[in-house]
Amino acid sequence: MNYPVWYVPFGPEWLIVAIAVVHVFISHFAVGGGLFLVAGEARTRRHYDPALVEWLRRFTKFFLLLTLVMGAVTGVGIWFTIGLISPEATSTLIHSFVWVWAIEWVFFFVEILSIIVYAYTWDSMPKAAHRVVGWIYFIAAYLSLVAIDGILSFMLTPGKWLQSHALFNGFFNPSYLPSLVARSLICVMLGGLFALLVLSFSKDRILKAEMGRYASVWVVLPALGLPLVMYWLLRTVPAPQRLLFKVNPIVENFTWVMVAASGLLVILAFLLVWLKPRSLNTYVVLPLMVLAFAALGAAEWVREDIREPYLITDYLYINQIPVKQVDAIREKGMLASSPWVSEKEITPANEAKAGEELFRMACSICHVPRKGFNALGPRLTGLDHAFVTALVSKTDLMRAGMPPFVGKPEEAAAVARYLMDNAPKEPVPNDGKAVWNRRCGECHTISGPFRPVADAFAGQKAEDIAGTIASIEMMNDQMPRWTGNDVERTALALYLSEACKAPAKGGAK
């Protein structure tokens, strides 16, 4: 609202995915891999093994190339990206946490110098000093995680900060500690996993046998603790957002990807590496890497999505609208509140253009109009303008965790016009389930955990249900008027009378 919205035709989410997930993957490795290096070097202290030292040196080189270049620069990249996509949130974070970032920056330059020194002095430095340099690296890297985790977890659970706006409350927020523990475990796993990758390039079967098994323990052991920590983390997530696990299909799907990929990763690491470390090769490790990337990518996606509809819970909506300003904007109108639009008054002639500008402000952070991920047009085929207008103005009632639409009624109508223009014009099925999905399913479940209708319609005949639907807006002031045709209404009524006959399952109360 306050800032211009960068319009990304394919949806800005992909930028976050491309940059942030890569960064998260490498930066966790930058911490865990550092620990692996010092632990590996400590092994050579008890029993000096030239092959191991040589391998550690190669591992350091790989580590340097990956973390110092890709890790560090993609970290700056995340910062660029959030500034471009969510300047309002970035500004809030910077105003609250600039000193945390500054402190992290100190750790960061110590990290950089120490890893460079470490990598270049394997031969020239006394062994004890070299080990100390390794520890300095790891401690600095871990402290940078300790610092940044405060800001990341703050966005999900700002806790008492919402009242006090105090740095201490924001940093040590409810999910800070579980999130830090979870990330620490992930760091260790990735340290082990990347060690396996570099180990798989080696031809030394003895080294593989010894270090392969050792590294696989790094992957498997922390994973055993992860479910418990994740449970702890989830307990700190506010209840409305926790509900998204059950009602938002994207969150549900990615949660499954995360669980399945990490479970499979651990099983395969145990079966293929721990049991048979000698036969370790790239074909074994690459699938493990892919699984780890998928699991972490999914976890990050879930972390972002369960924050919906907020960027900073209870403070700032995902589309950059501060919670406190909702009423003021609603009264004035979105077009009048933003300097970044060309259409200030909606007329029949400019309705679609104004709708596009409103869409850009209110929706484009997550949605695209026509084609692609979270495209809205295809979901509106078969609906009428009045109903789409009602949907747009009641977004906050939907199950997916949407922010409220803060425009005036005519602005909702303009967005609806723009979306309808982008909806494919093709015939749609008119069976009851299809009608339910497009006209009811965004806000209701039959008997699920989100606004179930089963009890309301249980035992009713189709004709009675059809009658109720015809005047559904009488039920309460949130329900939109029925604007479908009679064929749809009859089909829907029949479907509901059948579906609500079965005993309600799950969370229906």
Add this chain to the structure above:
Amino acid sequence: MIPAIPPLDPMPVPAPIWLIKALLWVTFTIHLLFMNVTLGGAIVSAVYVLKGKDRDRALAKTLAKMLPFVMPFAITFGVAPLLFVQVLYGPLFYSATILMAVPFLAIIGILIAAYYGMYLLAWKWTALGRAQVWLAAAIFMLLAYVGFTYTHVFTLMTSPDRFRAMYLAHPGGVQYFFGDPMLLPRFLHMFLGSLAVTGLLVAYLGTRRLRLEPELGRWQFKGGITWFAAATVANLGVGAWWLMALPREAMLLFMGGSALGTGAFIAGLVSGVSALVLALMGINSLKPLPMVMGAGHALAVTLICMVLMRDTLRDALLKPAYDVWTLPSDSQWVAIGLFLVLFVGGLGVCVWLLKLMRDAARANAAKGDGGNRGPGLTDSGLHRISAEDSQAMRGGLAPESGQRPRVEP
């Protein structure tokens, strides 16, 4: 036109404005030094490869090997001022970057490419053969893109009256504004500054060679001074161009309109010319090191003055629409204290690490293998000729062979 500047963040600035400003100046000056050596090092290295003699190629290699060490510090010390600039100028900075989102975000990919290019150049120098010059030139072009885009963003940032029309013309983040008369001289000024700083570094490294390799050292020293002097003289012209390109009232700031602006301008000019004079005086001196050091210090003063002038200019161009000194602030003193303590501690650790590395390299050199088994680093970090290069220059005998290097008659 009324500037469309997003409103200030409801959260106050968590520190006194002067503190953020000071940190912005300090970190940006350090960034400039590292950035100059990276950008200038790439192009100077390419030029020396092109010159083609053995001594040229050896120097090119020294510069190329230095790049991957300097780059992470150029980036890290770029991050800090970028952080502080967002605290003070967020509404302008975010808006300007959103207008230029595509070229701005492309910086990330380009930096990664340039950075890997540096490692490739440094680690595979010999294997690259004639491709060295192409790779060094490509690295330079990539870095120049980054520099130009930053110059563009920070120039655009001072013209909020253009934002709205630019955004409405295309919300997809592909806006450039080449029409700004300040843009080109500003970029060229920075670029020539890079050549000057790199030139002085080359000259300094040359003086370090004087004891063992008097001829090569003097040759390198003179070459470096030539780069420095040529770039600095040219920069006086470009600086004048930039000054002329400023709006009249902004230009007058440096002609008495603002105490800080005028003071920095005069001090910068004096120190810049002193650096030039000192460097040129060193050319035929038997012991040029003090002259080079003097020139280096004078150049550092010039850089600081330039940073102050740049800041004065920015604040002046933004007035009256945006006045950074009136931002509400509410200092987080505990966090500031913690930062300062950690900052000093971190610097201490860094100094200790560098000392450790120097000691290790010295001990190793004493053992006789030149301390060069690591991938490219020479003993004191930046400026020692590697064992193989010295060896090549002395006629190709390995130090381990136990024979005295053959001396050319």
